[in-house]
Each structure stands twice: as structure tokens, then as C-alpha cells.
Amino acid sequence: MNEYNPQEFEKRWQDTWENNGLNRTDIKSEKEKFYALVMFPYPSGTIHVGHVKNYVIGDVVARYKRHKGFNVLNPFGFDSFGLPAENAAIANNIHPGIWTRKNVETITKQIKKLGISYDWEKQVSTCEEDYYRWTQYIFLKLYENGLAYRKNAAVNWCPKCNTVLANEQVKDGCCERCGSVVELRQLEQWFFKITDYAERLLEDLDGLDEWPEHVKTMQRNWIGKSKGAEVRFEIDGENKTLEVFTTRPDTLWGVTFMALAPESPLVQELTADDRKEEVEEFLEKMTKEDRFTRASEEAEKEGVFLGKYAVNPVNGEKIPIYVANYILMEYGTGAIMAVPAHDQRDFDFARKYGIPINVVIEDPENPGSSDQMLKPFTGTGIMVNSGKFSGMPSDQSLAKVIQWLEEKQLGKSSIQYKLRDWLISRQRYWGAPIPMIYCEECGMVPVSENDLPVKLPHDVNFDSSGKSPLTTNGSFLNATCPKCGGKARREVDTMDTFVDSSWYYLRYINPKDENKPFETEDVNRWLPVDQYIGGVEHAILHLLYSRFLTKVLYDLKLIDFKEPFKNLFTQGMIYKDGFKMSKSKGNVVSPDEMVEEYGADTLRVYSLFIGPPEKDAEWTDSGIEGVHRFIKRIWTSFQVIIESANANSLGEHKTAKADKELRRKLHWMIEKITRDIEVDFHFNTAISGMMEMSNELHRYLNEIPREEWDMGLLGEVIEKFSVILSPFAPHLAEEIWSLSGKSGLVVEQKWPEVDPAALEVDEVEIIIQVNGKLRDKISVGKGENRDTLESIAMSSENVQRHLEGKIPRKVIVIPDKLVNIVL
RNA sequence: GCCGAGAUGGCGGAAUUGGCAGACGCAACGGACUUAAAAUCCGUUGGUACUAAGUACCGUGCGGGUUCAAGUCCCGCUCUCGGCACCA
Numbered sequence: 001m002n003e004y005n006p007q008e009f010e011k012r013w014q015d016t017w018e019n020n021g022l023n024r025t026d027i028k029s030e031k032e033k034f035y036a037l038v039m040f041p042y043p044s045g046t047i048h049v050g051h052v053k054n055y056v057i058g059d060v061v062a063r064y065k066r067h068k069g070f071n072v073l074n075p076f077g078f079d080s081f082g083l084p085a086e087n088a089a090i091a092n093n094i095h096p097g098i099w100t101r102k103n104v105e106t107i108t109k110q111i112k113k114l115g116i117s118y119d120w121e122k123q124v125s126t127c128e129e130d131y132y133r134w135t136q137y138i139f140l141k142l143y144e145n146g147l148a149y150r151k152n153a154a155v156n157w158c159p160k161c162n163t164v165l166a167n168e169q170v171k172d173g174c175c176e177r178c179g180s181v182v183e184l185r186q187l188e189q190w191f192f193k194i195t196d197y198a199e200r201l202l203e204d205l206d207g208l209d210e211w212p213e214h215v216k217t218m219q220r221n222w223i224g225k226s227k228g229a230e231v232r233f234e235i236d237g238e239n240k241t242l243e244v245f246t247t248r249p250d251t252l253w254g255v256t257f258m259a260l261a262p263e264s265p266l267v268q269e270l271t272a273d274d275r276k277e278e279v280e281e282f283l284e285k286m287t288k289e290d291r292f293t294r295a296s297e298e299a300e301k302e303g304v305f306l307g308k309y310a311v312n313p314v315n316g317e318k319i320p321i322y323v324a325n326y327i328l329m330e331y332g333t334g335a336i337m338a339v340p341a342h343d344q345r346d347f348d349f350a351r352k353y354g355i356p357i358n359v360v361i362e363d364p365e366n367p368g369s370s371d372q373m374l375k376p377f378t379g380t381g382i383m384v385n386s387g388k389f390s391g392m393p394s395d396q397s398l399a400k401v402i403q404w405l406e407e408k409q410l411g412k413s414s415i416q417y418k419l420r421d422w423l424i425s426r427q428r429y430w431g432a433p434i435p436m437i438y439c440e441e442c443g444m445v446p447v448s449e450n451d452l453p454v455k456l457p458h459d460v461n462f463d464s465s466g467k468s469p470l471t472t473n474g475s476f477l478n479a480t481c482p483k484c485g486g487k488a489r490r491e492v493d494t495m496d497t498f499v500d501s502s503w504y505y506l507r508y509i510n511p512k513d514e515n516k517p518f519e520t521e522d523v524n525r526w527l528p529v530d531q532y533i534g535g536v537e538h539a540i541l542h543l544l545y546s547r548f549l550t551k552v553l554y555d556l557k558l559i560d561f562k563e564p565f566k567n568l569f570t571q572g573m574i575y576k577d578g579f580k581m582s583k584s585k586g587n588v589v590s591p592d593e594m595v596e597e598y599g600a601d602t603l604r605v606y607s608l609f610i611g612p613p614e615k616d617a618e619w620t621d622s623g624i625e626g627v628h629r630f631i632k633r634i635w636t637s638f639q640v641i642i643e644s645a646n647a648n649s650l651g652e653h654k655t656a657k658a659d660k661e662l663r664r665k666l667h668w669m670i671e672k673i674t675r676d677i678e679v680d681f682h683f684n685t686a687i688s689g690m691m692e693m694s695n696e697l698h699r700y701l702n703e704i705p706r707e708e709w710d711m712g713l714l715g716e717v718i719e720k721f722s723v724i725l726s727p728f729a730p731h732l733a734e735e736i737w738s739l740s741g742k743s744g745l746v747v748e749q750k751w752p753e754v755d756p757a758a759l760e761v762d763e764v765e766i767i768i769q770v771n772g773k774l775r776d777k778i779s780v781g782k783g784e785n786r787d788t789l790e791s792i793a794m795s796s797e798n799v800q801r802h803l804e805g806k807i808p809r810k811v812i813v814i815p816d817k818l819v820n821i822v823l
Numbered sequence: 824g825c826c827g828a829g830a831u832g833g834c835g836g837a838a839u840u841g842g843c844a845g846a847c848g849c850a851a852c853g854g855a856c857u858u859a860a861a862a863u864c865c866g867u868u869g870g871u872a873c874u875a876a877g878u879a880c881c882g883u884g885c886g887g888g889u890u891c892a893a894g895u896c897c898c899g900c901u902c903u904c905g906g907c908a909c910c911a
Contacts, residue, residue, distance in 0.1 A: 218826090220826080224908095245910095245911065247910095259911095299909075327911080328909075331911075338911085344824085345911075418907090611836065622849055623848075625849085626847095626848050684836075684847085684848095769891085769892075772842090772890095772891060814842065818892090821891090
């Protein structure tokens with residue numbers, strides 16, 4: 001018998017599939033389409049088994065759908081612009097392009113060894129001209145429509161990466177990539193107006209039924225919608241007003257001071273002459289303090305009185321105006337009305353500076369006067385001291401207060417979002433150049449569509465300390481104005497790589513089109529993506545940006561769908577020795593070594609069997625050994641069957657019962673695995689189902705004399721088990737299919753149907769309980785009636801012992817399942 | 824603080840609708856084969872107790888409840904993980 005030796009046949013089958021074009025997709029085919037997509041990687045070095053899990057999940061879905069008769073698109077590509085390439089260039093004196101393309105080649109080789117069924121003809125790589133010219137094109141479309149703009153703003157600057165970062169790329173005040181503390185700098189930068197889409201990005205989440213709840217929650221939190229009112233306060237004795245946003249207009253009567261953000265331009269305007277010195281001092285202190293210490297919740301509230309007063313529009317009270325460290329310029333109007341009695345922050349501040357605390361909402365559980373308050377009451381209750389609203393429940397009066405404010409022209413209802421515009425310019429080299437030109441005469445002029453791509457020059461000086469490296473290439477920098485032909489200068493910033501990756505799924509449909517980014521008709525037919533698979537780490541950044549861009553393209557009538565990804569599956573990471581795999585930790589498991597040692601199929605199956613695919617999992621060497629045993633056992637069993645079939649010297653089979661059981665297990669498995677794949681990707685249990693089938697088969701072959709085997713049945717087992725195996729362990733499935741003398745390829749076979757007759761049983765085991773406790777199990781014929789079941793149960797010796805001679809009060813009978821005798 | 828997910832043997836995990844808790848795998852132990860090891864095969868494996876081949880009791884984070892019956896449903900907690908967070 002042949003040993004299981006995957007190295008002998010895996011490559012052969014990979015070549016066969018490739019040469020027969022089985023992974024290639026005819027975009028124009030009339031067959032029902034299925035677009036399976038995995039998040040493309042950033043090509044830094046090599047991939048590890050964590051990536052493999054992602055690709056295998058996608059491949060199982062793609063292969064399964066092909067068996068189900070769909071026209072499947074399963075593409076792959078590389079998110080190949082980005083900082084690591086540039087850093088590697090600086091560290092090793094190698095050009096980012098060379099470094100990147102070398103990695104692309106290495107990873108492609110790694111993936112091909114795994115037998116993932118990608119259509120390599122549709123590959124995209126975002127750093128190539130034929131891709132990034134369309135990234136630039138999309139930029140121009142946004143610019144034309146007022147969705148890309150330049151502004152001077154306080155932006156996040158990473159001193160180590162020497163570039164600005166989007167809000168989404170800052171975590172706990174640090175650069176998401178390198179961990180350095182991010183500084184705030186006042187710079188002129190490019191933004192995409194994602195805030196215009198805040199409401200739609202939020203609303204449309206409700207329609208994404210197949211997305212994991214936690215991802216939608218994260219996006220909702222990030223968008224951060226608050227409903228409330230804008231209220232206008234007059235400045236006492238001056239013809240000026242101060243506008244604030246509040247979610248609690250019901251507490252207006254409790255406002256006892258106003259506070260401005262230190263960055264607010266109104267601070268200068270509203271400072272009394274005799275307070276100027278002190279205020280200046282405070283502002284100076286604020287600019288020195290780093291933003292994230294200041295903005296942390298634990299930071300002590302601090303502020304300075306400006307010397308002027310506002311007038312509370314609802315009761316005419318004069319209230320002092322402060323500048324305070326806890327007010328954010330970026331949110332609302334950069335100013336607040338403070339209600340110490342009903343807000344923790346205002347309360348802390350008021351306590352510190354001796355500002356009155358006026359209760360206007362009564363805490364139903366703790367009615368008391370303001371002076372005794374130990375903490376603010378932030379809940380809802382009955383309004384007090386609130387003019388005509390006194391006595392009303394605060395939650396019900398919100399809308400009425402806003403309406404009243406509108407009638408009196410004191411304010412209006414308002415909605416605020418935490419979402420900020422997307423900062424997309426980067427002061428780095430290895431990215432798509434922003435296609436803009438600055439003319440001495442005409443000012444800012446976009447590059448004409450026909451002049452795209454704005455090519456990224458090969459030679460630059462990377463050591464440009466904080467300035468874009470593109471500044472150092474004269475022939476790039478100097479341009480002529482598209483408008484007047486005069487002397488002009490190119491934009492030297494490149495785009496955030498998240499711009500590249502927020503539209504690649506459209507490019508996969510016609511990746512070689514030289515005239516447009518995508519063919520609208522084809523894209524409309526193939527999108528949205530039927531199944532998107534990737535890591536949770538992209539829950540906000542990539543997925544939000546992609547959704548945004550899709551909506552923009554929809555509004556521009558370039559596509560006819562509003563959401564790019566119908567189904568989203570977020571897979572967990574693979575850890576080793578308790579840590580994420582990383583070169584510095586030295587715990588990287590290389591897929592190449594695993595393929596070398598066990599074969600691609602074992603690695604594929606283990607990466608699915610390791611646990612529920614959406615959960616993080618720990619890689620263990622003994623775990624993959626276990627899967628390898630399973631694969632080898634299947635191999636051996638099939639070898640034995642194939643040899644016997646060839647021997648052709650079998651007697652008559654007479655093992656009806658064992659045959660029936662084996663056939664039932666086979667169809668049980670088909671049913672289980674189909675369901676496990678269809679319902680939420682339970683690949684780990686799908687594989688355990690195959691293991692059970694394999695064990696059953698093994699038992700059959702072991703326990704029943706060879707002469708008595710039902711070769712017809714074993715033929716059915718080979719035929720159907722091979723197909724079931726094919727999405728998971730495609731090489732093994734193909735080899736078995738071929739060795740058993742079948743024609744064609746297993747990848748071309750239809751997914752097997754369950755024969756309901758095979759699942760039928762004659763006997764069932766009935767659970768006998770007394771007072772809900774298991775006392776006996778009895779085998780009876782299927783469909784036995786209630787009375788019979790009851791009397792059988794009563795006749796059980798163990799049951800009688802527990803009855804202790806008592807008469808049952810009640811007997812519950814569930815036919816074919818259980819009898820519960822209640823005393 | 825707000826939002827989300829979760830807690831089951833030594834470990835990873837399984838359990839359609841409430842109906843045998845622990846499938847499948849790992850690890851461990853015992854046995855077969857072998858000069859030996861590896862590989863392979865067969866078996867045992869939640870805990871405790873005993874009059875021990877059986878039987879009883881306990882057992883799905885904790886405390887209550889509903890039900891003939893709860894890992895599963897309801898109420899109240901604890902802890903863990905993830906996200907957001909001085910967002911007015």
C-alpha cells in the first residue's frame with residue numbers, strides 16, 4: 001500500500017487546476033455569481049499561518065460555492081504601498097519598489113503551495129501604475145465634487161514615522177503603527193469629507209444583517225451620533241453671542257457657568273482687559289501640555305475666569321464665562337453650557353472654583369438640596385425650578401424644550417457626530433501621489449484626468465526630515481500649470497494607503513482595463529461582495545473608509561449599490577506561546593515548513609480545526625499532529641478500499657446492519673457539513689464531523705471481514721466523501737478521486753445531496769427519567785406510541801427502584817426521545 | 824463611565840426548538856506489535872463515594888426564579904476579553 005506522501009501529488013494537482021483554468025472566472029458568464037473576497041495583505045516579508053487561516057476560510061467558501069454550481073470569483077492582490085517598504089528602504093538602502101515586489105513574489109509562492117484557488121489573472125497590486133492611476137482618478141472625482149479639500153488644522157503628527165495620521169490611526173494617543181506618542185501640529189493637509197456621510201454610514205449599518213454585531217457597534221461608536229440642541233447665549237452688556245451644543249436642553253435652567261476650549265478663537269474676544277494676563281498664562285500652559293494627557297478623563301479640571309458674563313436665555317441669570325482644559329475645540333462649537341448639578345465634569349469644575357450648583361432635575365431616589373450634593377445626578381427625573389416646565393418628567397420634556405427654544409428663537413435642534421474628516425495626505429514617498437498642482441498664477445489646479453497617472457519618481461532622498469521625500473526630486477516637483485501653462489509646483493504629499501485599499505474590490509472585476517477604474521455594468525452585477533473575510537483590526541478603518549467611498553461612487557452614479565460588502569466574517573488571530581506571531585518574538589510558524597512536513601492539506605485542515613474561526617486560537621504542534629493523523633487515516637482507509645475494488649475477488653456481502661450504519665453516517669456527515677458551512681462557518685465542527693465519518697469507516701473496514709464488504713456502498717463513500725473533502729483538503733480529494741479510477745476532476749463535481757432514506761433508523765434510544773433525572777436508557781422501535789413507551793419505562797428495574805412504590809403523579813412522553821416520570 | 828462579546832473537564836472546544844452535558848481533537852494512562860524506539864492499532868479518561876464490572880451523589884462563573892425537565896429561558900450579581908471615552 002502507498003504511504004501518504006502529499007509532496008508527491010499536491011504540486012501536480014495545483015498545476016492541473018491552473019492549466020485547466022479551473023480557478024479563472026468568466027466575468028461575463030450568465031451563471032449565478034458568487035464573489036468571495038479575503039482582505040488582501042500588505043506584503044512585508046513572508047506570511048505566517050495566521051494569514052493562512054484567513055485564506056483557507058475564503059478558499060473553503062469559494063470551493064464549496066463552486067461545487068454548489070455558482071460562478072465564483074476568488075481574487076487576490078496586494079496592498080503594496082505603505083510605510084514599511086519605505087522604512088526598509090531607509091534601513092537597508094534598498095528601493096521600496098524592489099523590496100515590495102520581491103515580497104509580493106515570495107508571498108505568491110507561499111500561497112500557491114497551499115492550493116488556494118485564486119484567479120491569479122485578476123491580481124491587483126496597489127503600488128503599480130495601472131492601479132494607482134485610478135486611485136488618483138478617484139481622488140479627482142472627490143475633489144471635483146467638493147469631497148476632497150485642503151485645510152489648515154491641528155493634526156496628529158507621528159515624530160517617528162515623520163508624517164501626519166488620520167484620527168483612526170491614533171490609538172490611546174499613540175501611533176497605531178509604531179507606538180510613538182503622537183504630537184499635535186498645525187498644518188495644511190488634505191481631507192476627505194467623510195463627515196458628510198456620517199448619517200448614512202450610521203443608518204445603513206442597520207441593513208447589514210450579516211455583519212457581526214461587534215463590528216457594527218464599533219462603527220456606531222466611532223461615528224458617535226448625539227441628538228440635542230444648539231442654544232444661543234447673549235454676552236452681558238455686549239452685542240455678541242455664544243453658541244453651545246447640548247444633549248440636555250432640559251437642564252438649561254441649571255446652567256451656572258459657560259466654558260470655552262483653550263483653542264477657541266472666542267477666548268480672546270471674550271476676555272476682559274483686566275483678566276488678559278492670567279488667561280494668557282493659562283493658554284500658554286495648555287499649549288505646552290500634551291494633548292492626550294490633557295484630554296484624559298483623569299486629568300484634573302482646570303480653568304480661568306474670563307471676566308465676562310453670559311445671560312442664560314431661559315431665566316436671565318448672569319453666568320460667568322471660563323476657559324477650561326476639558327473643553328474640546330473639535331466637538332460641537334468648542335464651548336459648553338455647564339450644569340454642575342447634572343454633569344460630572346461640570347460638577348468637578350464648579351466644586352473647585354466655588355461656582356453655584358443648581359438642581360433642576362430631582363433625583364427620585366435622593367431628593368436633596370444642591371449644597372449637600374456629593375455627586376451630580378445625571379439621570380432623568382422631574383424638572384424643578386425650570387419655569388413652565390417644572391413638574392414635568394425630564395425625558396418627556398426634551399422635545400418640548402427644544403420646540404420652545406425654536407419658537408423663542410433661542411436655539412434649534414441639532415445633531416453632532418464624533419466622526420472627523422479623513423486626513424488622507426502623508427509626508428511620505430511610497431504612496432500614490434496626490435494629483436494636484438500649485439500654480440503661481442492660478443493657485444491650486446487639479447491634474448487633468450488625461451494626464452494620469454502622476455507617476456511616482458524612482459529617485460528621491462528619503463532623509464528629508466519631516467518634509468515629503470518627493471520634494472527632493474526636482475523633475476517631479478516642477479511642473480507646468482494645466483490651466484495657464486505657467487510655472488507650477490506639484491503636490492508632494494502622497495495618499496494614505498487606506499485610500500488605495502478602500503476601492504480594490506472594484507478593480508478585481510476588470511483589473512486590466514486601461515480606460516477606466518472599472519466597468520460599471522460588470523461591477524454592478526458582481527458587487528456587493530457576497531462574502532468578505534478578514535481580521536477585526538479593520539473593523540473601523542478599512543471597512544468604514546470602503547463604505548464611505550462606495551457611497552460616494554454611488555452618488556456620482558458610477559455604481560448602483562450603496563454598500564460594498566453584504567456578508568462580513570471576521571476571523572480570529574492565531575497566537576503562539578501566548579503572543580501574536582512576530583519576527584521579534586521569534587514565534588512565527590511558517591506555512592512553508594508545515595507544507596514541507598505535513599503537506600498543504602494538513603495545514604489547511606488544522607487552521608480550520610484549531611477552533612471556531614471567528615475566535616483567536618493558540619497554535620500547538622500536537623494539534624497539527626492530530627489533524628495529520630486524521631488525514632493519514634482517511635488516506636489509508638481509501639487505499640484499502642481501492643485495492644479491494646481492484647482485487648475483484650470479493651464474496652457476497654452480508655452485513656446489512658453495519659452497511660446501513662455506515663451509509664447513515666455518510667449522509668449524516670453530508671447534512672451536517674452542508675449546514676455547518678451554510679450557517680456561520682462552523683468549520684471546526686464540520687471537520688469533527690468528517691473525523692466521525694472517518695472513524696466509522698475505519699471501524700467498518702477493521703471489524704468486518706473483507707469478503708463481506710459492500711463494495712457498492714464503499715464506492716458511494718469514496719465518491720461522496722471525496723467531494724465533501726474537496727473544499728478542505730482539495731489535493732487529497734483529487735488524488736483519491738483519480739486513484740479510484742473516476743473520470744474528471746473532483747473540483748468539478750456537484751456537492752452531494754442527502755438521501756433522507758439513509759438517515760432513517762428503525763430503533764431509537766429512549767431516555768427514561770424519574771423526576772427529571774436519568775435512570776435508564778431503552779432501545780425501542782422508531783415511532784412507538786406513548787402508551788407503549790410509558791409501560792416500557794415503568795417496567796425498567798431501575799425506574800421501579802426509584803419509584804419506591806409510589807404512584808406517578810404525571811408521566812411526560814416525548815415519542816422517540818424521552819419518558820419523564822414525575823412523582 | 825457607555826457599548827459589545829463571553830465564562831462548560833488537565834487543554835482546544837461540542838451540544839437544531841429547553842430533553843442523555845462533555846461530540847471531535849489534544850494531553851495523560853494501560854495494552855498489542857517491535858530486540859528497541861518511532862509510526863500504527865486496541866482500550867481507559869469530569870469529580871467524589873461505596874457494599875466498586877454497578878450504583879448513588881455532585882457538576883456548565885455566582886445567587887435566585889420559571890419548568891415535568893435549564894449549559895440553553897427570566898431576574899440580580901461577579902469576572903474576563905474587545906471597542907469608545909473629559910464628545911457636553
